[in-house]
Amino acid sequence: MNVHLPGLSRVAVCGGTHGNELSGVYLVREMLRVGTGDEDVSMQTVLSNPLATELCRRYLDTDLNRCFTHAALNGPLPDPAPYEIVRARELNAMLGPKGSPRAVDLVCDLHNSTSNMGLCLINFSDCDWISLHIYRHLQREMPDIPVRYIHLDVPDKDSFSVASVGKHGFALEIGPQPHGVVRSNIYSAMKEGLQHILDWVRLFNSGVVFKGGPVDVFTTVGHVDYPRDGDTQNITAAIHPQLQDRDFCLLHPGDPLFQTFSGQSVSYKGSQALYPFFINECAYYEKGVALYLATKRTFTIPAVRVLKEDYQDVRFQSEEEEE
Amino acid sequence: MNVHLPGLSRVAVCGGTHGNELSGVYLVREMLRVGTGDEDVSMQTVLSNPLATELCRRYLDTDLNRCFTHAALNGPLPDPAPYEIVRARELNAMLGPKGSPRAVDLVCDLHNSTSNMGLCLINFSDCDWISLHIYRHLQREMPDIPVRYIHLDVPDKDSFSVASVGKHGFALEIGPQPHGVVRSNIYSAMKEGLQHILDWVRLFNSGVVFKGGPVDVFTTVGHVDYPRDGDTQNITAAIHPQLQDRDFCLLHPGDPLFQTFSGQSVSYKGSQALYPFFINECAYYEKGVALYLATKRTFTIPAVRVLKEDYQDVRFQSEEEEE
Numbered sequence: 021m022n023v024h025l026p027g028l029s030r031v032a033v034c035g036g037t038h039g040n041e042l043s044g045v046y047l048v049r050e051m052l053r054v055g056t057g058d059e060d061v062s063m064q065t066v067l068s069n070p071l072a073t074e075l076c077r078r079y080l081d082t083d084l085n086r087c088f089t090h091a092a093l094n095g096p097l098p099d100p101a102p103y104e105i106v107r108a109r110e111l112n113a114m115l116g117p118k119g120s121p122r123a124v125d126l127v128c129d130l131h132n133s134t135s136n137m138g139l140c141l142i143n144f145s146d147c148d149w150i151s152l153h154i155y156r157h158l159q160r161e162m163p164d165i166p167v168r169y170i171h172l173d174v175p176d177k178d179s180f181s182v183a184s185v186g187k188h189g190f191a192l193e194i195g196p197q198p199h200g201v202v203r204s205n206i207y208s209a210m211k212e213g214l215q216h217i218l219d220w221v222r223l224f225n226s227g228v229v230f231k232g233g234p235v236d237v238f239t240t241v242g243h244v245d246y247p248r249d250g251d252t253q254n255i256t257a258a259i260h261p262q263l264q265d266r267d268f269c270l271l272h273p274g275d276p277l278f279q280t281f282s283g284q285s286v287s288y289k290g291s292q293a294l295y296p297f298f299i300n301e302c303a304y305y306e307k308g309v310a311l312y313l314a315t316k317r318t319f320t321i322p323a324v325r326v327l328k329e330d331y332q333d334v335r336f337q338s339e340e341e342e343e
Numbered sequence: 344m345n346v347h348l349p350g351l352s353r354v355a356v357c358g359g360t361h362g363n364e365l366s367g368v369y370l371v372r373e374m375l376r377v378g379t380g381d382e383d384v385s386m387q388t389v390l391s392n393p394l395a396t397e398l399c400r401r402y403l404d405t406d407l408n409r410c411f412t413h414a415a416l417n418g419p420l421p422d423p424a425p426y427e428i429v430r431a432r433e434l435n436a437m438l439g440p441k442g443s444p445r446a447v448d449l450v451c452d453l454h455n456s457t458s459n460m461g462l463c464l465i466n467f468s469d470c471d472w473i474s475l476h477i478y479r480h481l482q483r484e485m486p487d488i489p490v491r492y493i494h495l496d497v498p499d500k501d502s503f504s505v506a507s508v509g510k511h512g513f514a515l516e517i518g519p520q521p522h523g524v525v526r527s528n529i530y531s532a533m534k535e536g537l538q539h540i541l542d543w544v545r546l547f548n549s550g551v552v553f554k555g556g557p558v559d560v561f562t563t564v565g566h567v568d569y570p571r572d573g574d575t576q577n578i579t580a581a582i583h584p585q586l587q588d589r590d591f592c593l594l595h596p597g598d599p600l601f602q603t604f605s606g607q608s609v610s611y612k613g614s615q616a617l618y619p620f621f622i623n624e625c626a627y628y629e630k631g632v633a634l635y636l637a638t639k640r641t642f643t644i645p646a647v648r649v650l651k652e653d654y655q656d657v658r659f660q661s662e663e664e665e666e
Contacts, residue, residue: 046578046581046604047604049577049604050604050605054605076628076629134521134523134524196521198457198519198521198522198524198625199521199522199523199625200457200522200625200626200628201457201521201623201625201628202578202581203581203582203584203587203623204581204582204583204584204587204602205584205587207581207604208584208602208606254372255369255525258369258525258526258527258530259526259527260527261526261527261528261531264526264527264528279527279531281369281370281372281373281530282373282377283531300524300526302521302522302523302524303523305399305523305524306399
């Protein structure tokens with residue numbers, strides 16, 4: 021049984037939401053330079069935080085990618101207004117308004133991490149069939165890089181990201197890459213991933229049926245902060261060398277977690293084996309997060325095809341059906 | 344024939360000269376916490392740029408590690424005075440004055456790089472026997488990490504670094520590590536390297552003869568900037584994937600150098616094979632440096648021992664002679 025879903029006629033690609041995550045910055049600039057040349061899909065290519073990008077900083081006043089809650093978008097504007105709160109409202113007017121029928125159909129927001137994340141789709145929903153089918157498509161098309169789906173389990177009204185402005189949307193997170201640096205391999209993986217995403221959108225719009233099947237989804241259940249000095253709040257340990265770069269490898273109770281700056285091991289005290297990710301992400305030191313922890317579930321998503329009235333292509337497509 | 348050199352009774356270890364190079368920041372904080380407990384050597388442990396460290400930025404107003412030229416230390420103070428110019432004068436008063444007999448005997452200034460640098464000693468001199476013997480000592484004691492010596496070939500009066508304030512001194516550069524991140528393996532290598540340096544100083548002060556022998560020295564001869572857009576000055580290419588992380592591997596004319604953001608290769612146009620290093624260092628994008636280029640020379644350094652009147656240990660030391 022196919023789920024019939026509206027076509028995706030308006031897609032936004034955002035980069036530089038964090039101004040020092042350079043793969044997205046340079047990919048968006050490249051797209052703005054060459055144009056998208058797509059007849060079927062209306063594409064908006066957006067440099068989300070131009071001032072932070074100019075300074076090669078994550079943000080000026082506050083993290084833009086936390087400014088898209090209902091409260092931040094619609095509450096009274098603080099005085100003085102943080103730049104990113106103002107910019108979030110501009111982006112919401114351009115791509116949304118969030119939650120309205122006028123919002124773009126799909127937002128793909130490009131990010132980098134210093135963590136060994138491979139390629140991740142990060143979404144507030146675990147039943148957004150569009151994002152989950154794109155996820156499966158990337159897994160099929162990019163066998164050389166691990167592709168994962170992270171479900172941020174927060175109530176709808178608290179969804180906070182640029183991507184949450186679209187009817188569908190996700191952050192496309194790729195690492196490891198130091199912030200303020202662009203590495204060709206990571207840039208190329210992002211470019212290729214985005215190409216596959218846009219290809220999927222075109223196929224979907226043209227009427228291709230995408231068969232259902234199993235997906236693995238990582239759902240966040242918590243995070244762990246670094247050990248810190250009680251007085252200064254400075255961290256007193258780094259991620260343990262045996263854990264560093266092992267994002268998405270199961271962490272068991274008793275496994276080494278940190279190594280203090282004087283050389284002692286600190287083990288994971290949780291009662292349950294969980295999947296760590298965003299291990300030693302640069303931007304999360306200030307947020308008090310050394311790593312996130314997730315459960316992994318496998319479930320089956322339904323087949324999808326575009327609603328008949330939204331077909332953009334009348335050719336018979338069954339030969340192109342996947343798997 | 345031994346060169347007899349004055350003892351090294353006063354040593355300074357600096358970290359956080361760049362506030363987002365965290366191995367040095369946390370190693371200096373750890374040393375300040377536990378103390379050095381050294382009877383033979385007077386140690387000063389210095390967090391060089393505390394304000395930048397607090398903000399986890401390279402610098403506030405200008406790069407501190409370029410502020411130690413004769414002109415910057417002694418010229419008229421600009422109004423308003425950049426924080427780092429003022430701080431450089433404080434550090435010069437504390438550890439110098441540069442070029443004077445009162446300057447500390449050895450400065451070891453701790454740095455990190457996003458480049459695959461291994462462990463490097465960076466010095467303005469290629470005939471500082473103390474630094475070169477420490478270099479050989481690190482190569483012997485740390486066989487698991489490549490240890491190299493970079494000679495910055497600029498006139499004495501233009502030497503610009505914190506380390507140039509000491510009678511002897513070098514930057515101890517370790518990578519790869521993203522700025523704003525501390526990785527246990529890099530932190531541990533820095534800690535171990537510093538321990539070996541201080542061990543060498545004690546052995547030298549105690550009268551041990553360090554035999555001469557061959558050393559490889561990389562001398563900078565130039566640098567290459569990224570391809571840039573003529574109008575915006577934005578970079579239009581990243582380091583080629585075949586060159587990325589291959590610091591200190593010979594680059595031949597015609598070898599791939601960059602990959603543009605639209606996917607074309609750009610090759611190295613130089614007429615001479617040279618050794619690239621600081622490949623894709625984050626902090627050098629703004630300096631217009633994609634990589635430095637060096638020649639490599641091998642030459643023999645003389646045996647050294649401390650001047651007889653500076654002996655700190657009267658025990659007979661010949662059993663401890665190295666090699």
